[in-house]
Amino acid sequence: MSQVAELLPLYNYWITIFLMISGLYIVVARGNMVKKLVGLSLFQTSVYLLYLSPGKILGGTPPIIAEGFEVYSAPLPHVLILTAIVVGVATLALGLALIVRINEAFGTIEEDELFDRDDDDA
Amino acid sequence: MVLLTLMAAVTLGIIRVRNLFAVVVLSSIYSFLMASVMIVLDAVDVAMTEASVGAGISTVLMLGTLYLTKTSETVPVHTPALPLFVALGTGVALVYGTFGLPPFGAADTPLHTHVGASYLANSVAETGIPNIVTSVLASYRGYDTLGETTVIFTAGIGVLLLLKRLARASRNG
């Protein structure tokens, strides 16, 4: 357990950062709109870990007060992330709705093709 | 730790795979892994939400979108230099930032000693609710939750505005 305790902090953050980089990379580099949104939600999800990891106390329990437990993990990050998840899915739903409309209006959801077409009717 | 590694692997998969259907399924798996990690981190409420939202609602919505559009991605024509630079730049800033953070799992960080402690100490007496996440969510920071509900409301009406077949006016002028 002590080994885990030493390694876990860094490992947690490293993975968080890796996820964040990957998400951002997908958003910026990929032209497909659905994939971009997947990347965007990856990017947002990685932030959840950034909030939740510091809230954990080793040996703590979930913050539900009950007999026999003394150490609880911090509740506030959980609340914030609940809100963030909801905001994330709301954004996702709206983005997908936009994609459906774009596909109907332009016949494609690839950005490269779209911008070619955009130049034509400008 | 195994979970985190798995998550990283799934992420790589999402980057590589061009079949959007597979990407959606992978992101659903990713959400389940994320939910498991959250349970390890004692965030049971969040884990429950992530499982229902990330693996449930998001997947349904994405599959719906794919059904209405198409399922494979074309090869990007641009070189990925600039995006890579942006993403890595962000990463470096974060690595820089996280080095000064308090150690993982410690109990004496400001997060636990400041506001967080007062919730744990007072919730039952002030609100009678033993699940602190619920009491903070609905009462102490109830206003955030009102905002959150409004966000859902906004998105809901927004999607309806964009996609629902509504009466069109006859154009005049």
Place this chain on the structure above:
Amino acid sequence: MRLDVIVRVTTKFFLPFMLLFALYVQLHGDFGPGGGFQAGVITAATVILYAIIFGLAPTMRLVPPIVVESMVPLGVLIFLGVGIAGFVTGDNYLNYSHLAHDQVHGQELGVMLVEAGVLVTVCGTMIAIFYTFADRGRS
């Protein structure tokens, strides 16, 4: 929509339990994990499952779109209303303490009402979005 009889019967068998579970998650949120948002998603999932198995048209007869779309603002209205009740009892916005005879009961009542508001909006929004996506695909 010619699906196996087993799937239909099993689904019919499961649906009430799913709704019951949603209710449990909703009301048990004070003591265990859960609350309005999670319960709303589960309730919406029940309706969506019904729509997938039995088709969109019967579902829309059972749960009409107009009802669903009214639920979206209605939940926020409940939340806002509970907040405004704080003005009436002479407190600041969103203070539930004087909604009942003492502070603890007032808070519990307030939290329950607020969670109900969240449930209504979340459930309504999820079903409404599902309907519009599904309806868009039909023609």
Place this chain on the structure above:
Amino acid sequence: MIEHHLPALLVVVPLVAAVVTALIRHGIAAYVTTLVASWTLPVMALMLLGQVLDGGEVSYALGDWAPPVGIEYRVDGANAPLLVLVAAMAALVATYAPRSVASEIDIGRRGWFYTMFLLCVAGLLGIAITADAFNAFVFLEISSLATYVLIALGRDRRALLAAYQYLILGTIGATLYVVGVGLIFVMTGSLNMGDVAARLAGIENTRPIFAALAFITVGISLKLALFPLHVWLPNAYAFAPSMATAFLASTATKVAVYLLLRFLFSLFGTDFVFVQHPITPILLALSLAAMFAASFVAVFQEDIKRMLAYSSVAQIGYITLGVALATQTGLTGAMVHVLNHALIKGALFLAVGCIVYRTGVFRIDQLAGIGRTMPVTMAAFVIAGLGLIGVPGTVGFVSKWYLVAAALEQGWWWLALAIVASSLIAVVYVGRIVEIAWFREPSSRVRAGKRLPIEMIAVTWVMAGATIYFGLDAEFTAGLAGRAADTLLAGLAGPG
């Protein structure tokens, strides 16, 4: 009793109105609700401003949970003028809206269109009034989501692309902001701005705080369209419905500017941000780039709304220029330009809305002779355009006066010259419109068209008149801006 609840009511009233409009759906009934609700806002905002001017700051604890345990609303010298601005713009644009919206939005969508407008207003007011970093994010998302929908409802199909592009970039910006707030939260354990400011003292020079500064600055800069991060703005403004453009152009970026100022000055502290770190040269360089590059691009636009949008990017450069100087005069210049530019751009986009309503024309070369067929509207356009250039007697002159003074205070005469020189580019693009509108024969496109409703002209002229009035009598706005600058520079580090 009402006075005490004003901070909460200011946000709750538009929210309730949004819910009501969503329930009734019907276009006209929804509009009446919107109009009534939005006219209560400036009344409340002015009362709040009065309270602030009388007795310092107003604090309101939501749910009666004392901050930092609960969420606090806080009105002080820095955000009270902004609240008045957003509220007044909401009321004016709502008055202007009905027939403009009727000509651009399908009848079945009008009711919910007003819902989105009200949500956007509520979100912006919520960001401006809150003293809680995370609450600001929630309301940022409310206003952003509403904005994406408003933009996507534009007539042109490219409006959808503009909305999508903004959605991606806006969400990245908001997420970066959340990362920054998260780092601060982990280091201080608090989200209340005043409390954070107090607790940051002593741990400022740790790496997470510096990273937080970077993330928050970049994140908000995406929202306020600071020069290299402005790519979403021209398309969004160009394709959104006229009334949405007018409202967003005059308020959304301004609220983002305020949020950035709150963080840079009140939270991190002037000394930490501007003395210990090289923010000034970076911000200065970007501001100058915005002022020149965006103005230059504006000259070559063919679409009048795009031209004004690029001009907005340039004007944001002036605001951040004042911020970069980080002196009392510089900040006063920035704050006064926030107010003044909102008036100018509001008037210009409202005038363009009138043109579009009457003729349906966007392209500048098709506007030939429009000054002769729509003299009243174009006169308002020209007056506001003069403000954009900064001619004495207009509000633009007041802003530039303070900015030049701030530059000279530092002894940077080259900066003062740059401010004047970039104004000359504005002469080119405003002059081009004037030349086409007044000195060419009217084409058939601009002759035909519906009669312009009285309320559209009236509101446009109220805005144009305001650019003159506050230009001649700068006491009021400059006084408010000076007070705001004092408040910001003083910081929040006092007891919660």
